[in-house]
Amino acid sequence: MKFKLAAQDPLSKARAGEITTDHGTIQTPIFMPVGTAGTVKAVHQRELKDDIKAQIILGNTYHLYLRPGLDVIEKAGGIHKFNGWDLPILTDSGGYQVYSLTEVRKIREEGVTFKSHIDGSKHLFTPENVMDIQRTIGADIIMAFDECTPYPCDYTYARKSVDMTHRWLKRCIDRFDTTEPKYGYSQTLFPIVQGSVYKDLRRKSAEFIAEQNREGNAIGGLSVGEPAEEMYGMTEVVCEILPQDKPRYLMGVGTPINILENIALGIDMFDCVMPTRNARNGMLFTRHGFINIKNEKWKDDFSPIDPDSDLFSDQFYTKAYLRHLIHSKEILGAQIATLHNLHFYLWLVKEAREKIISGEFYDWKNKMVKALAQRL
Numbered sequence: 001m002k003f004k005l006a007a008q009d010p011l012s013k014a015r016a017g018e019i020t021t022d023h024g025t026i027q028t029p030i031f032m033p034v035g036t037a038g039t040v041k042a043v044h045q046r047e048l049k050d051d052i053k054a055q056i057i058l059g060n061t062y063h064l065y066l067r068p069g070l071d072v073i074e075k076a077g078g079i080h081k082f083n084g085w086d087l088p089i090l091t092d093s094g095g096y097q098v099y100s101l102t103e104v105r106k107i108r109e110e111g112v113t114f115k116s117h118i119d120g121s122k123h124l125f126t127p128e129n130v131m132d133i134q135r136t137i138g139a140d141i142i143m144a145f146d147e148c149t150p151y152p153c154d155y156t157y158a159r160k161s162v163d164m165t166h167r168w169l170k171r172c173i174d175r176f177d178t179t180e181p182k183y184g185y186s187q188t189l190f191p192i193v194q195g196s197v198y199k200d201l202r203r204k205s206a207e208f209i210a211e212q213n214r215e216g217n218a219i220g221g222l223s224v225g226e227p228a229e230e231m232y233g234m235t236e237v238v239c240e241i242l243p244q245d246k247p248r249y250l251m252g253v254g255t256p257i258n259i260l261e262n263i264a265l266g267i268d269m270f271d272c273v274m275p276t277r278n279a280r281n282g283m284l285f286t287r288h289g290f291i292n293i294k295n296e297k298w299k300d301d302f303s304p305i306d307p308d309s310d311l312f313s314d315q316f317y318t319k320a321y322l323r324h325l326i327h328s329k330e331i332l333g334a335q336i337a338t339l340h341n342l343h344f345y346l347w348l349v350k351e352a353r354e355k356i357i358s359g360e361f362y363d364w365k366n367k368m369v370k371a372l373a374q375r376l
């Protein structure tokens with residue numbers, strides 16, 4: 001994997017770049033639609049590629065390991081062959097999902113035992129087997145096995161947690177660097193900075209992660225309920241330490257405003273369930289603010305969903321019709337709203353990239369953040 005910086009904003013830490021993988025290039029800043037179980041919910045791969053112009057999507061080790069299972073994915077020839085997405089894929093390592101999805105789990109030095117949220121079967125994830133699992137799934141970028149420190153947590157817990165995450169990282173690196181890709185294309189391992197909301201722990205973790213000299217670095221333990229200002233404070237501290245010449249991935253972020261503020265702090269890659277999950281509930285993001293399409297006010301509004309958008313379905317369908325579909329929990333409603341939000345998120349990061357290159361990012365970002373906060 002290669003990363004080339006194209007431009008840096010003179011008034012902020014924002015940068016524009018390009019990541020090259022064996023499945024294609026990624027223009028950064030980039031938003032990565034979440035396709036947890038091998039599908040971005042309610043959207044076809046063709047729509048993702050041609051209409052939304054997604055450049056990379058996410059899969060999840062925990063979900064894919066449980067269902068359809070590694071045997072099916074291996075027989076298919078890896079995740080790209082299985083789901084038909086032939087552009088880059090990134091898989092999260094499962095640590096977070098075990099923490100957010102399962103009741104019964106035990107975290108030990110060896111790893112994490114957990115019961116499947118699907119059938120209650122018992123499993124063990126260790127740094128070593130999570131590397132093997134991600135080799136078998138076959139994503140282009142894979143994440144280290146870490147503990148996403150819960151929020152809030154006291155300093156002692158956070159310090160112990162980040163130390164364990166660092167010991168687990170060494171085990172991930174040892175395993176990853178002594179195994180080969182299974183399907184003939186290269187894979188890259190990203191380590192993950194932890195440290196909760198404690199600046200000294202964040203600095204210590206960022207320094208340790210930077211020392212590993214991997215091809216990209218992630219920031220975890222955020223977007224877990226902390227106030228946005230705390231998130232920005234930790235991102236700022238970590239980006240001062242992570243190397244300039246490697247992409248920085250802020251996991252699980254976020255709202256359109258979170259994304260713009262973190263681009264200004266030096267983040268290159270984002271993922272979040274918000275545009276897909278909230279779409280299914282009728283929350284639409286636009287450049288003029290956000291719309292709760294279920295609101296009475298849209299009942300007989302026959303204007304296009306988004307007149308500013310070049311997306312077919314944003315022009316073809318009306319707000320009144322989409323409101324009806326969402327109220328009726330019609331599948332087409334989820335499809336139209338999801339297409340709209342993902343198209344908007346990809347437009348937003350593309351617009352940010354162009355403003356960084358033209359040197360206009362700082363003023364544009366401040367104007368856009370004000371607009372995005374409006375309820376329409």
Ligand SMILES: CO[C@@H]1O[C@H](CNc2nc3cc4c(=O)[nH]c(N)nc4cc3[nH]2)[C@H]2OC(C)(C)O[C@@H]12
Nearest residue numbers: 092093095096100148220221222223251252273
């Ligand atoms: C705003 O959406 C809710 O917030 C969560 C996203 N926030 C998030 N922070 C993360 C941190 C880590 C981490 O430290 N390590 C690893 N390996 N992966 C991670 C994944 C993460 N995602 C979504 O997760 C749920 C589905 C609970 O609600 C969404």
